[in-house]
């Protein structure tokens with residue numbers, strides 16, 4: 632049996648199925664504590680899955696319920712900057728699709744290019760710019776339409792849901808880089824001119840892979856810092872994790888509001 636089929640078989644046995652999956656970004660792992668009827672399996676026990684080596688990313692798939700809604704959570708993403716090939720990231724999304732996932736919420740920690748964003752705060756991603764230098768589907772020529780990569784209908788309803796619940800939610804364009812170094816001031820000035828509002832090192836591979844699988848996608852950035860040069864303060868991964876934790880309550884509130892809505 633191929634790794635892929637083995638992975639699907641193991642996951643079907645070890646966790647519950649759901650049409651909805653959530654990928655957790657740096658420092659947002661606390662959501663897993665809020666889940667009920669949890670079943671989990673570590674990435675290291677799933678054939679073909681890579682292990683996440685980044686602090687703040689635990690590396691397991693957890694099924695369970697949030698406000699009675701069944702969901703599969705990827706707690707611990709793997710990143711291109713860790714040295715994993717893009718194919719490993721696409722593989723995880725393909726496995727989720729084979730498990731019946733049709734809706735994907737992708738979250739991340741991001742740096743604010745826009746001065747108006749607060750740190751920490753939440754931004755609903757409306758579009759992305761792939762500046763990672765590679766397309767995750769390279770080698771599997773699939774001409775995927777990305778017109779509404781971040782589902783327009785969901786975006787509209789999520790903004791309404793957030794407003795109703797009093798959760799401050801901006802919208803913005805996410806620009807992804809390969810990392811792992813942060814950007815330079817000159818790069819951030821250039822990205823601002825490109826129309827980018829947030830900068831980060833993830834999300835784009837998962838979103839493109841999800842669209843290949845016909846999933847509907849929601850993207851949420853947790854603003855953990857101002858991008859390089861936006862303020863004089865230097866950047867650190869520690870700050871990203873601390874801000875992620877600070878934003879945790881609002882983030883969990885937003886995810887709960889989305890999952891309890893009939894519009895999602």
Ligand code: HPA
Pocket residue numbers: 740741742743813814830831832855856857858859866871
């Ligand atoms: N740049 C790139 N990635 C990030 C940042 C940033 O400022 N903050 C969190 N992830």
